[in-house]
Amino acid sequence: MRFLKEPPAYDLTYNDVFMVPGRSEVTSRLGVDLTSTDGVGTPLPLVVANMTAISGRRMAETVARRGGIAVIPQDLPTAVVAEQVRKVKGSHPVFDTAVSVAPDTTLAETLSLLPKRNHGHAVVIDADSRVLGTLSEADASGVDPFSQARDVMTTDLLTVTEDTEPEKVFEQLTARHQELALVVDTENVLQGVLTRKGCLRSTLYSPALDPDGRLMIAAAVGINGDVAQRAERLLQSGVDVLVVDTAHGHQAKMLDSLKAVAAVRDQAQRRIPVVAGNVVSAGGTRELIDAGADVVKVGVGPGAMCTTRMMTGVGRPQFSAVLDCAETARAAGKAIWADGGVRYPRDVALALAAGAGSVMIGSWFAGTLESTGALKVSPDGRRYKESFGMASARAVKMRTASAGEFERARAGLFEEGISTSRMYLDPQRPGVEDLIDAIVAGVRSSCTYAGAGNLTEFAERAVVGVQSAAGFAEGAPLHSSW
Ligand SMILES: NC(=O)C1=CN([C@@H]2O[C@H](COP(=O)(O)OP(=O)(O)OC[C@H]3O[C@@H](n4cnc5c(N)ncnc54)[C@H](OP(=O)(O)O)[C@@H]3O)[C@@H](O)[C@H]2O)C=CC1
Numbered sequence: 180m181r182f183l184k185e186p187p188a189y190d191l192t193y194n195d196v197f198m199v200p201g202r203s204e205v206t207s208r209l210g211v212d213l214t215s216t217d218g219v220g221t222p223l224p225l226v227v228a229n230m231t232a233i234s235g236r237r238m239a240e241t242v243a244r245r246g247g248i249a250v251i252p253q254d255l256p257t258a259v260v261a262e263q264v265r266k267v268k269g270s271h272p273v274f275d276t277a278v279s280v281a282p283d284t285t286l287a288e289t290l291s292l293l294p295k296r297n298h299g300h301a302v303v304i305d306a307d308s309r310v311l312g313t314l315s316e317a318d319a320s321g322v323d324p325f326s327q328a329r330d331v332m333t334t335d336l337l338t339v340t341e342d343t344e345p346e347k348v349f350e351q352l353t354a355r356h357q358e359l360a361l362v363v364d365t366e367n368v369l370q371g372v373l374t375r376k377g378c379l380r381s382t383l384y385s386p387a388l389d390p391d392g393r394l395m396i397a398a399a400v401g402i403n404g405d406v407a408q409r410a411e412r413l414l415q416s417g418v419d420v421l422v423v424d425t426a427h428g429h430q431a432k433m434l435d436s437l438k439a440v441a442a443v444r445d446q447a448q449r450r451i452p453v454v455a456g457n458v459v460s461a462g463g464t465r466e467l468i469d470a471g472a473d474v475v476k477v478g479v480g481p482g483a484m485c486t487t488r489m490m491t492g493v494g495r496p497q498f499s500a501v502l503d504c505a506e507t508a509r510a511a512g513k514a515i516w517a518d519g520g521v522r523y524p525r526d527v528a529l530a531l532a533a534g535a536g537s538v539m540i541g542s543w544f545a546g547t548l549e550s551t552g553a554l555k556v557s558p559d560g561r562r563y564k565e566s567f568g569m570a571s572a573r574a575v576k577m578r579t580a581s582a583g584e585f586e587r588a589r590a591g592l593f594e595e596g597i598s599t600s601r602m603y604l605d606p607q608r609p610g611v612e613d614l615i616d617a618i619v620a621g622v623r624s625s626c627t628y629a630g631a632g633n634l635t636e637f638a639e640r641a642v643v644g645v646q647s648a649a650g651f652a653e654g655a656p657l658h659s660s661w
């Protein structure tokens with residue numbers, strides 16, 4: 180990346196910068212390869228932040244199917260993480276997981292399960308997982324909620340086998356004016372579901388797979404407690420990436436923890452990248468790499484749930500932090516993840532232009548059907564999920580659950596995050612895949628504007644200018660006249 184003019188003497192964040200188009204030989208946005216350059220090698224450079232209100236098994240499975248990876252938070256017991264890993268690894272890498280119910284399930288219960296997945300259908304199956312019918316909100320209109328699924332379900336179904344081309348499934352669904360195809364084996368046993376959008380996506384994305392062809396998942400380790408033991412247990416449960424994470428990554432306790440985790444990683448039978456953070460300086464990046472990090476997580480204070488900068492005055496505008504740390508990591512043959520502050524697809528593109536190997540997103544993904552929180556509805560009818568920061572009093576209280584009341588209360592005084600926020604679902608884009616579609620469309624397009632066929636070329640060729648607040652505002656679309 181180079182600056183259009185002399186870079187300013189002060190640090191910059193995403194809103195401060197823009198990219199200038201350059202001559203391009205890349206003829207189609209579909210020709211751009213978005214494989215991450217972080218050495219983890221996911222087909223998509225997107226990571227879901229290790230936040231309790233966001234990253235769980237549904238998020239992990241859905242994002243990995245589209246080529247990214249989710250990090251399960253450090254606050255969950257290893258037995259719970261192991262169960263999540265088992266479920267993600269058992270999920271189909273292409274077909275969406277069905278919400279399935281038994282024929283005698285009540286309509287009310289079935290409806291309560293529908294928001295768990297973006298496809299909006301439940302599949303009614305018998306005791307041997309054979310398909311009997313489907314049920315959506317449309318089928319339930321005006322029906323007694325105590326009715327049983329078998330009496331309400333639709334039986335006019337499109338069933339396809341695993342080897343049916345997605346394009347064919349799309350055409351058949353379109354011809355039948357249906358939204359959902361059921362993928363079954365020769366015994367009519369349910370394997371998964373495919374929506375029309377899912378058919379399109381399966382031709383646009385590749386899943387993030389481990390060497391055994393199963394979906395990938397990462398898990399976080401904090402710096403307190405028996406760090407090595409947690410890392411060992413996480414590896415035993417099958418996680419593919421370990422993330423050592425604390426607010427101030429450039430501290431002695433972090434370096435010791437990282438060395439302990441790296442030692443566990445070195446004993447593993449397979450290659451396990453270790454990610455560590457958070458830092459925002461070249462010095463911090465170097466020390467984490469020296470202590471065993473393959474990838475350094477960059478960002479102090481840009482997160483949407485974060486009060487660190489207001490509480491402490493500490494942090495660094497994220498674009499400059501990413502640029503500086505990425506240069507340092509690259510010189511050492513390593514990479515960084517840009518963590519936090521992403522609110523638009525442009526921010527992902529700018530982080531990648533600044534040299535990030537992948538981009539970590541938290542709060543934006545909180546407002547999706549796949550995040551861990553319960554779906555709620557505001558008095559004005561808008562759907563939302565509750566989110567909170569991992570350094571908020573709420574998170575600290577959960578993390579210190581085994582400590583005495585005095586210690587817990589005292590720890591809660593050191594909060595650096597918001598305990599409650601409402602993340603509204605975009606009615607047009609309620610699922611995390613809908614947001615990924617927008618991000619990927621934006622980033623592919625950014626690459627072609629820069630004449631880049633992949634992310635290495637993008638980080639080399641991008642030309643970045645500095646803009647005023649008016650320059651940023653000029654780029655915002657106007658949905659009504661002024
Ligand atoms: N990216 C960011 O800007 C930030 C991210 N977070 C996220 O919140 C989560 C919780 O992190 P964390 O608060 O580190 O909790 P941890 O449970 O990981 O504990 C942090 C440990 O480091 C010590 N410590 C020393 N200095 C600091 C400091 N300035 N801030 C925090 N701890 C410090 C703490 O001791 P003692 O409590 O005795 O001081 C404690 O033992 C993580 O996921 C982290 O990424 C949190 C804040 C900022």
Ligand SMILES: Nc1nc2c(ncn2[C@@H]2O[C@H](COP(=O)(O)O)[C@@H](O)[C@H]2O)c(=O)[nH]1
Binds near residue numbers: 485518
């Ligand atoms: N200072 C704090 N930072 C936090 C907290 N919880 C999470 N985080 C950081 O934010 C990113 C995600 O950023 P987002 O803008 O996408 O939401 C996450 O990965 C952490 O590094 C917190 O309580 N305080």
